[in-house]
Structures are given as structure tokens and as C-alpha cells.
Amino acid sequence: MQVSSPIVIGRAEELRLLDSALSGARAGCGGAVFMIADAGLGKSRLVQECITLATGSGMAVLRGRATQAGATVPYRPLTEALFSIVRSGAVPDDPELSPYRPALGRLIPEWRDALPYQSDDSPVVLAESVLRLLSVVGRGRGALICLSDLQDCDAETMSIVEYLVDNLADLPVVLLATVRSTPSPALTLAQSSARHRVARLLELTPLTDDQVAELTAACLGVEVPGLPPGVLPWLTQSADGNPFIVEELLRGGIDSGALARTGDGWRMVEGVPRDMPSTVASSVNDRARRLGPEWHNALQAAAIIGRRFPLDALRQVCGLGEDELHALVRAGSEAQLLAPSLSAPDWCTFRHAWTADALASGVLPAQRRMLAAAAANAVESLDPDLPGELCQLAARLRLATGDRAAAGVLYARAGRRALGEGAAASAEKLLDRALELLPADSHPDRRAEVLESLLYALTEAGDVERALRRGADLYGSVLLSPEQRAELLTRLAWVCVVGGHWEKAAEQVALARRLLTDSAAAGQLAPLDVVEAHLLTLAGSQGDDRAARAEELALRAVRTAEEVPLPTSACQGRQVLALLARRHSFDEADVHLRHMFATADAHGLPIWRLRAQIRLATNELMRTGEAEQIQLARQAALTLGAVTAAAQADATIAMQQVLYCEFEQAEALADRLLESTARMHQEGESQFCLVIKIAAQAHQGRREGMRAILAEFRRRGGEQSFHAPVVFGHRAICALLGEDRPGAEAEMARVREWERTHPTIYYQSGRYGLGVLLEVLADRAGEELLAETRAAHAAQLRWNLQFVLAAEAVLLGRTGQAVAAGAKLAEAQAAAAPFPMARHLVLRLVAEAALADRWGTPVDWLRAAEEYFHGSDVAALAGACRALLRKAGVRVMQRRSGNDAVPSQLAGKGVTAREYEVLMLLGERRANPEIAKLLFISPRTVEKHVASLMVKLDRADRKELSALVTALELS
Incomplete structure (x- = not known):
């Protein structure tokens, strides 16, 4: 007999909080709620009540559950949750989701294209994709995503849940997660999130005796006074306020005859043990026995397989036919022991973890090993490839038989598969387990393969410190050949370079060099040469010797990589060669980038092709000031689903908008980028977003606004980053707009000092443009500096060119060449056409020199500059223009607003x-x-x-x- 309460007892406050959270989500103020409780205290019932409330108010509902089946399957709860919304057809075809669909294809098979998802975006991009999807699904109505039993979920899911928790506050989404109160990463996340006020905790406590009485009355369909004598003491003493156990005891009592319905209501029957079943285990086994010996034995075999089990494997172990198997599932479901899986029809799940544990506890050890072996054989026969969680299920069953080596091989196989799917954290866990199980003395080759895979998993997961420790183990290991160790150390070095760990990268390069002898094949040396070339280019002080060595290594690597071929190494090499070539010629840099594009295209490397396209477009933008190509590159990134690359293109576009004086658009785009990069902990990208905002304030002469953003930039370590010199350059412009010439000159001195001791990454910081003009105006430099500057290709970039040509005009005017000076300034103004603020700033700066040296039409220039800066609310510069006009004897109207x-x-x-x-x-x-x-x-x-x-x-x-x-x- 099914015994359960039709109403929720004792959880009014919890339901009120959940209803409030749903209302907040519908109003666009989402959040996270963690429901924490021991097993059986009613988490599932409250989740169902919350779903009913959400559905009744028109909200979208997504639901997924982790599992105790023992398999570390990445993203399972999220996949189930997204399936539930996709199957309902509730996902709108929203343009906002377009760039994220390729990433979401990892969770939603229907969204996968014919080609596999290929992106080097960080795992955080997938978390951002889920966040965007939930936001779109909940737009205008709110969305509820329920994730149950998070204590059993994989590391990848936990990372996305943590990301959601941190970023739901301003979205129409509420996350409801249930967690057992036993220690787990999920419990730690719940508690820390509550401390940081980004989530609320619902900690369920046992029912009071009065609430147990209410629950019992509701289950039996009577009022509390109508409960039979003796039933409440029995339940309160045995159930400890656990509603699940209360219902189980009632069900067992009714089934055993200890509790019977009569014409006068319910009564306790004398002679039948009132404490039977006194535990859930006996209650569960008693119900299973009532199904008959055959079904009882089959359920015990299923419990040995796990709480979640494949039906075909159970059929083989028990020798059941198809009809018998379906009859078993039906009988087990009616007895509330089993629950068919909604997400995988070929699997079944025990209704509660206790159910499986209780049934398995009745199996003797010898019989348990025999059933585990039969189940392992059955699982392995289902599919030789052991897809999905079958591999881990087989590994756990082999371990239950005592075959540690076989289990280790299977865990290693599952770990390598998880790594190939981009689930590095799960791969690390599985590979560690494999190493623990594989004996070192009898399986050295297998251990070596697992160690190699583990190192790749650690580097993919970004755990550089642990990867380095493992790398040290590998260096001294006899299990790997010197060439294998060198290859792994090279990969470690590349990870360190990408992460900015220069010293550690250099250590790995040195170790790898020692392992590779003079007789090493060129193909083995090429990847290492590429890493060292990047290291020489990006790290440490600048110098022609380092640049020359970097270029030599990169050229050697590229020649080898393109011949072997090693397409990824070839692209990496071309990338560093393009960076080095920009010192001499952006055209030469483009040659390398076009080679890089062609190599990536020929070998099916879309991300490297995209990188080349974005760099080519950026060079074109800097040369001409035209943004068409970078817009096309951005669209290509969105089409590919390379969210990080698209954001980089957006950042370039936003900075150019600042130069165009499209300040509102630039700051709006920078704010959007800062929001997403900060969520994804992309510190370098977040720093550059702040640079854009600093530049927007600086180019409007807003010192206080700039200082506020500078404080955040410093807090994030920006002044120690590659972005520092460009910030100095923009601060110089802000100083000029405030008529602070000494301050501007001091900032340009900082630029020169920085670039004297650091690699040059930015070429629009002022060194090749504004700084030259200021030096000439101050009469500290002349033709020698101009000749040196003109020799640099960076001086031909359009932003720099306007200042260089203006400096030439000043020098020509100073030597009495008035006509030539006027013509040169006209060239400067033509170059400055896309940059209205800079164009008028040049007029103000040059006009003063032109007045002194009597050339050009400085009064007209000052008039134009004064009008522009007055209209732009740059009072200091507008006032300076008026002062110069008066000095020139020109009548000036008084400016008011x-x-x-x-x-x-x-x-x-x-x-x-x-x-x-x-x-x-x-x-x-x-x-x-x-x-x-x-x-x-x-x-x-x-x-x-x-x-x-x-x-x-x-x-x-x-x-x-x-x-x-x-x-x-x-x-």
C-alpha cells in the first residue's frame, strides 16, 4: 500500500522562502537557494512543491539530478536539466545565444553541428553559455533550475554551479540545489556562498513530535485526535522526526498487519511487533520479498550494480526475458522501490539511496563478488567501446570482484575519454584513481601512459602547480623515455607561458633541453623551439639579442613544423614571428599571419585560423583606422562559437571607438565585456576593459572619472601588466586636455622608460606619435628624433601618423618653411580625419607654435579647436584656445552655457x-x-x-x- 501525505507538513517557512525566490526571479532578481538536509527529511518533496509553484506562475522549469552510481560523468545534472527544457520546445531562437550554441552543444546534442566543437576557450566559457541560456529562457517569465543531490556530482558541474551562484543576482533565474549535510564540495560551496551573501541556505531539521502527528494523520487520512493509541510513541521513537522513515514505518506496519483499518478507524493490532520494520533496511527488504523470491533476487543483483543501473546488464545477470524485465520494473515501481530514468530509458534507478543499500546489505560477500563479476561481464558486453558511464561502472564492478589491475585499466580509459571531451577535472580524478589501482611493479607501461594522460589533464585544468610537481616526478621516472618526458615538459612550459609564469616556463624549457640530445629529431625540437621563442619575446627585459634569438628559434621551428607537418607548432611559430615582425613592419607581420591562416585552414584548425584573422584585422585597423575587417573577424568568431576570441575582437573595436570619440558606445561595450570577463575570471581581459574605460574618460578630459577607474585597474594589478604603457599614454592625453603640459610630458617619460625595459606589445602608447610631438614642441628634439621615429613602421599607423606629421610641420615652421609647414599640417589633419578629439588637440598644440613662428592660419585653427572643446565640455582647453586668440589680438566672445x-x-x-x-x-x-x-x-x-x-x-x-x-x- 502506498502511504504518503497529500500535503507538506512542517515546512511553511521553507515554502515561503522558495515562493519569495521565485517571485524575485520573475522580477529579474534571481539567486541561488541551497537546501541542505540528511536523507529523508523532505528535500525531494520541497523541490516538487517549488516546481509546482513555478509552473503555476508560468515560469520555465529545468530539472536535473546527480547520481551515486559511482560514475564520474561530466555535466550529467546539467545535461538532464537542459534536456528537460529543450524537449519542451521552450528554448527561443534568440540571437543572443548564437555565439554560445557551439559550446552548449557539449550539453545539448541537438545543438551539435556536423563538425565537433573545437575551441580553446576556457571551461568558464561553457559556464557563461549556460548562464546566457538560462537568462534567455527566463526572460519575461522567470526560470527555475533544480539540481538535486549535488553531493554526488562531478567537478565540472560543480564549477558551473559555482559560476551560476556568483552571477544570478541580476538575472530572471533561481537555482534550487539540494545537498546532503555530509561533507562534500557541494556543501562547502553552499556554506561559503551563504557567507558571501550570494546564496541562501535552507537547512531542514527533523519534524517535531507535533509535526510527526500531523504527518501521520495526513498519511492515514484522519484528524490528529483520531490517531490510534500507541502509534505516535512508536513513530516518534523510531523515526527521529524523519518524514521518509515515518512514511516507511507506516507502510511497513500496514503491510505487516501491525496497523489495520477497521470500521471505527485505524488501530494497532496486538501480537504483531509494533517496531516492525524498525529500520528502513528491513522495511525495504520486506517489501522486496513480498514481490516474490525471483524479483527479490533480481533487485538485490541490481543493487550490487548500483543505485542507477542499465536494464540490459541486469537482464543478462538474472537471465530475464524482455517481458520479465519490464514486469520487474513495473512491480518495483509500484512497490516504490524503483524509478525509471527519464533521461535514459534503458536505465533504471532505485527510488532512494537507502533502497539500494538496504537490498545490497542482504547479499553475502561471496555472492556479492559473484554478482559483481557477472555484472561486469554483462556491462562490458553491452558495447565494446563502453561509452558514457559504462566504462566507470565496469571499473567499479571489477574492483568489487577484487581485480584492482582490471579496474585501474578501465578507470584510465575513462579518464582519457573525459580528457578528450574537455572535462579535465573529472579526468584528473579518474586518472588518479587508475594510478592508485595499477601495481607499479607489474604494469610499468600502463602506469607510464596514465602518468602522461594525468599531466595533460592537470595542464588542461589549469593546475600548473600540481602539473609541475607531477612533471618533477616524470623527470626522475624510469617509466618514460627521455623523449616522452621532454614532450611533456614542453607542454608544461607552454601552459606556463600562456599563464604568464615566465620563470617556471624557463625551468621546464631547460629541463626539456637537457633531455633532448644533439641527435634529437627536428620534429621533437620544433615544439620546444616555439615555446622558448614565445618566452624570449614576452618575458623579461627587451633587447635585440633576445629578439634575434627568438626569431631564430621561431623560424627554425616553423620550417620544421611545416615540413613534418606539425600544424599547431607551425601556427604557434608564425604567431610569435608576426609579433616580432611588427617592430620592423606591420606588412611583414601580415605575411606571417597569412601563412598562419593558410596552415590552419589546410589542417582543419579553426581556432588558429581565427587567431590569424583577428590579428590581421587588428593590424589593418591600426594602419588605416577602418574597422570593417575587425567586424568581420568578430562575426567569424561568433559563428565558430569562440567566445573568448570574439571578446578580444570586441575589445579592439571598443578601443577604436574611443579614438573615434564614440565614447558612449565604447564604454557600454567595455562594461559588457568587463561583466563577462570578470565573471569568467579572465584577469588580463578584464584589465584591458578597464584600459578602455580609462581611455574613454581620459579622451573627454574627465580626470576624476579616470582616477576612479585607475584605482580599480591598480587593484587588479594592471600597472604590472602589459597594459601599463597604453594607460600612461591615455593619461598624457587627459593631462593635455586639462592644459597640464608638464603632466603629459611626465606620462610620456613613463611610457619611454617602461618600453625601454619591457617588450613592446602596444604601438599606440605615444612613443611613436604624441610623445614625439611633445618633445618637438618643447624644443627638446628635432630632426634626429623625427628621423628615428619615421624609420619605425609604427609611426605609419594612422593614430600615430597624425602626431608625427604635426611634429614635422612644427619643425618646418620653426626653420621658416611656412608653405611646407602648412602643407604638412594639412597632411596631419587628413590623417586625423577619423579622430575628432585628436584632430582638434593637434590644432590647439600646433597653433601656439605657428603663432610664434608666423606660419599657417593659427587663428582659424584655434577658433575650430575652441568651438570643438567648448561643445565637448573640455573647459580648460577651450579656455586656453580663447586665451591664445586674445593674445593674437582677436576679439573673443565670452563663453557661457x-x-x-x-x-x-x-x-x-x-x-x-x-x-x-x-x-x-x-x-x-x-x-x-x-x-x-x-x-x-x-x-x-x-x-x-x-x-x-x-x-x-x-x-x-x-x-x-x-x-x-x-x-x-x-x-
Whole structure:
């Protein structure tokens, strides 16, 4: 008989909190709730109640469960949860998900393309993809994702859960996770998340005696006063307030006849042991026996396989036919012992972990080993490849028979498969288990293979420290050949280079070099040469000797790698050669990048092809100031699902938007990037997002805003990063916009000092542009510096070129070559066309020198600069322009904002701020085309303003308006 309460007893406060969390998610304020309790206290019932509440309010519901089956299957709970929403057809075809679909294809097979997902994005990208999917699914209605039994889940799932917990606050999603109260990584996460106030805890306690009475009455369908005498003492003493055990005891009591229904209600029957079954184990076994000996034995065999088991394996072990197997599942389900698997129809699960444990406890040790061996044979016969969790299930069963070596081989196989699927943390766990089981004396070759795979898993998981320790073990190991150890050390060195661990990378390179003798094949040396070339290029102080050595190694590696072929090493080599070539010529760098693109394309390496495309587009953007190619590269990254690469392209675009003075767009894009990179703990990328925001503030002359972001940049270690010199360069621009020439010169000195002692990564920091102009204006440099700068290809980048040409104009004007100087400044202004702020800054800086040396049209330049900076609210620079104009003897109108700029006697006659500006220029005897140019309006508009002024001020012509201006200035 099925005995359960139709209502939830004793959990009103918990239900209130869950309802509040659901309401928050529907309002766009999501979060995480961890429900912690011992087994049987009602976690599953509360989850179901929460799902009912969510469904009733129209929310999307996703549900997944971890398993105690013993198999470390990456992402299983998430896969089940996403299946539940995909099957319902509730996932919208939203453009926001497009770049994340390839990554999500690892969890949703329906989203996998014909080609396998190929991306070197960090595992965090998958977590971000899940977050984006949940956000889209919950948009406008809210979403609930329930993940049960997280104490049993894999490390990869835990990393994504942690990511979700940290980032749900502003999304329409609530995560409900259940965790046992026994120690586990999930429990640690729940407790730490609660301490950091990013999650709430629901810690279920046993029911009180009164609540047990309510539960018992609800199960029996009576009121509390109608409960038979003796039933409550029996239940409160035996169940310890555990609702599951209360229901199990009631069911067992009814089945045994100790509790019977009569015409007058329920009564306890004398003579039948009231404490029977006194434990869940006896209750479970008693129910199984009532199904008959055959079904009882079959259920015990299933319990030996595990709480979750493949039906075909059980059929073979027990010799059941198909109809008998289905009858067993049906009978076990009716007895509330089994629950068919929704996500895998060929599998079945015991209703509760206690159920499987209770049935297995009745099997003698010898019979247990015999059943485990039969089950292992059956599992291995299902599919020779042992896909999915079958491999680990077979390993656990072999271990149960006492065959440690066979179990070790199977765990190693499962570990290598997990590594191939990108689940490095699970692979590490499985491979460690394999090493523990494989005897060192009788299986040296197998142990060597496992050690090799483990090292790859550690490096993929980013555990550089442990990988290095294992690397030291390998270095002294006799199990691997010197060539094998060198190959692994080379991989370790590359991981250290990518992670910025320069000294550790150098140590691994040195160890690998010692292992490879002079007779080593070129193909063995090429990957090591590539790593060392990157190390020489990126680490330590700058110097021609290091650069020359790096170039020599990279060229040697590329020649070998393209001949063997070793396409990945060839691409790595071309990448470092392109970086080195930029010192001399961006065109030469492009040659290497095109080779890199062709190699990647020919060998099916889409990520390396994309890297080449993005670098080519970036070079083109820096040369021409045109963003078309980088936009195309960004789209290619999104199409491929390379989220990290797309973000890098976005960062390049955002920085260029700053130079274009598209500040709002740049800061909005930088904010979006900062949000995602900070979530994904991509520190270098987050630093660069802050650089973009610093630049946006600097280029508007907003010192306080820039300083606030600089503080965050420093906190994140930015001033010790490669981004430092470009920040110094932008700070110099901010100083110039504040008329702080000494401050700007000091920042440019910092740029020069940094780049003297560090590798040059950025070429728009000012060293090849703005810094040269400032040195020439200060009369500290001349033709020698200009010649040196012009020799550098970086001086031809469009942003730098405007300043270099302006510096040449100043020198020409200083030597009396007025016509040539004017022509050169015209070239500078043409180069500066995409950069409005920089174009007008150059006019302000050069005009002062032109006034002193009497060349060009500095008054017009200052007029244009003053108008621009006044309109841009850069008061210091606008004021400096007005001061220079007055110094030049030019009448300057007083600048105020809006209608306050109009004198009261004119404002009273209806003169607008724009009309007043036109009037003041009429006082200088300016023609309409000149006024139009200075005010950035059309000549036709000037005519309209003049006509309006004549009517409002009762003047007959332009001459009388000009006279009025003189009278106003004298009054």
C-alpha cells in the first residue's frame, strides 16, 4: 500500500522562502537557494512543491539530478536539466545565444553541428553559455533550475554551479540545489556562498513530535485526535522526526498487519511487533520479498550494480526475458522501490539511496563478488567501446570482484575519454584513481601512459602547480623515455607561458633541453623551439639579442613544423614571428599571419585560423583606422562559437571607438565585456576593459572619472601588466586636455622608460606619435628624433601618423618653411580625419607654435579647436584656445552655457544662444562661409540667423549688426 501525505507538513517557512525566490526571479532578481538536509527529511518533496509553484506562475522549469552510481560523468545534472527544457520546445531562437550554441552543444546534442566543437576557450566559457541560456529562457517569465543531490556530482558541474551562484543576482533565474549535510564540495560551496551573501541556505531539521502527528494523520487520512493509541510513541521513537522513515514505518506496519483499518478507524493490532520494520533496511527488504523470491533476487543483483543501473546488464545477470524485465520494473515501481530514468530509458534507478543499500546489505560477500563479476561481464558486453558511464561502472564492478589491475585499466580509459571531451577535472580524478589501482611493479607501461594522460589533464585544468610537481616526478621516472618526458615538459612550459609564469616556463624549457640530445629529431625540437621563442619575446627585459634569438628559434621551428607537418607548432611559430615582425613592419607581420591562416585552414584548425584573422584585422585597423575587417573577424568568431576570441575582437573595436570619440558606445561595450570577463575570471581581459574605460574618460578630459577607474585597474594589478604603457599614454592625453603640459610630458617619460625595459606589445602608447610631438614642441628634439621615429613602421599607423606629421610641420615652421609647414599640417589633419578629439588637440598644440613662428592660419585653427572643446565640455582647453586668440589680438566672445551666454539686453529681444554666436562673428567682419565653418553649420543656416538678427535687433544690414557688437563690448 502506498502511504504518503497529500500535503507538506512542517515546512511553511521553507515554502515561503522558495515562493519569495521565485517571485524575485520573475522580477529579474534571481539567486541561488541551497537546501541542505540528511536523507529523508523532505528535500525531494520541497523541490516538487517549488516546481509546482513555478509552473503555476508560468515560469520555465529545468530539472536535473546527480547520481551515486559511482560514475564520474561530466555535466550529467546539467545535461538532464537542459534536456528537460529543450524537449519542451521552450528554448527561443534568440540571437543572443548564437555565439554560445557551439559550446552548449557539449550539453545539448541537438545543438551539435556536423563538425565537433573545437575551441580553446576556457571551461568558464561553457559556464557563461549556460548562464546566457538560462537568462534567455527566463526572460519575461522567470526560470527555475533544480539540481538535486549535488553531493554526488562531478567537478565540472560543480564549477558551473559555482559560476551560476556568483552571477544570478541580476538575472530572471533561481537555482534550487539540494545537498546532503555530509561533507562534500557541494556543501562547502553552499556554506561559503551563504557567507558571501550570494546564496541562501535552507537547512531542514527533523519534524517535531507535533509535526510527526500531523504527518501521520495526513498519511492515514484522519484528524490528529483520531490517531490510534500507541502509534505516535512508536513513530516518534523510531523515526527521529524523519518524514521518509515515518512514511516507511507506516507502510511497513500496514503491510505487516501491525496497523489495520477497521470500521471505527485505524488501530494497532496486538501480537504483531509494533517496531516492525524498525529500520528502513528491513522495511525495504520486506517489501522486496513480498514481490516474490525471483524479483527479490533480481533487485538485490541490481543493487550490487548500483543505485542507477542499465536494464540490459541486469537482464543478462538474472537471465530475464524482455517481458520479465519490464514486469520487474513495473512491480518495483509500484512497490516504490524503483524509478525509471527519464533521461535514459534503458536505465533504471532505485527510488532512494537507502533502497539500494538496504537490498545490497542482504547479499553475502561471496555472492556479492559473484554478482559483481557477472555484472561486469554483462556491462562490458553491452558495447565494446563502453561509452558514457559504462566504462566507470565496469571499473567499479571489477574492483568489487577484487581485480584492482582490471579496474585501474578501465578507470584510465575513462579518464582519457573525459580528457578528450574537455572535462579535465573529472579526468584528473579518474586518472588518479587508475594510478592508485595499477601495481607499479607489474604494469610499468600502463602506469607510464596514465602518468602522461594525468599531466595533460592537470595542464588542461589549469593546475600548473600540481602539473609541475607531477612533471618533477616524470623527470626522475624510469617509466618514460627521455623523449616522452621532454614532450611533456614542453607542454608544461607552454601552459606556463600562456599563464604568464615566465620563470617556471624557463625551468621546464631547460629541463626539456637537457633531455633532448644533439641527435634529437627536428620534429621533437620544433615544439620546444616555439615555446622558448614565445618566452624570449614576452618575458623579461627587451633587447635585440633576445629578439634575434627568438626569431631564430621561431623560424627554425616553423620550417620544421611545416615540413613534418606539425600544424599547431607551425601556427604557434608564425604567431610569435608576426609579433616580432611588427617592430620592423606591420606588412611583414601580415605575411606571417597569412601563412598562419593558410596552415590552419589546410589542417582543419579553426581556432588558429581565427587567431590569424583577428590579428590581421587588428593590424589593418591600426594602419588605416577602418574597422570593417575587425567586424568581420568578430562575426567569424561568433559563428565558430569562440567566445573568448570574439571578446578580444570586441575589445579592439571598443578601443577604436574611443579614438573615434564614440565614447558612449565604447564604454557600454567595455562594461559588457568587463561583466563577462570578470565573471569568467579572465584577469588580463578584464584589465584591458578597464584600459578602455580609462581611455574613454581620459579622451573627454574627465580626470576624476579616470582616477576612479585607475584605482580599480591598480587593484587588479594592471600597472604590472602589459597594459601599463597604453594607460600612461591615455593619461598624457587627459593631462593635455586639462592644459597640464608638464603632466603629459611626465606620462610620456613613463611610457619611454617602461618600453625601454619591457617588450613592446602596444604601438599606440605615444612613443611613436604624441610623445614625439611633445618633445618637438618643447624644443627638446628635432630632426634626429623625427628621423628615428619615421624609420619605425609604427609611426605609419594612422593614430600615430597624425602626431608625427604635426611634429614635422612644427619643425618646418620653426626653420621658416611656412608653405611646407602648412602643407604638412594639412597632411596631419587628413590623417586625423577619423579622430575628432585628436584632430582638434593637434590644432590647439600646433597653433601656439605657428603663432610664434608666423606660419599657417593659427587663428582659424584655434577658433575650430575652441568651438570643438567648448561643445565637448573640455573647459580648460577651450579656455586656453580663447586665451591664445586674445593674445593674437582677436576679439573673443565670452563663453557661457545655453541661454546664459546671451547678454540680458539681447535675450530680452529674443536672441538665441546660436544667434548670439553668429552675431559675435559678424563683429569680426566674417563672411557667411567662414562663420559656417567655425560653427559647423551650413552657410544657408547662417543667412537665416543673420536675417533673424536684423529683425529682432531692428538693424538694416550686416554693417549695423557689426557696429552693435562693438557697442556691446564697450558697454
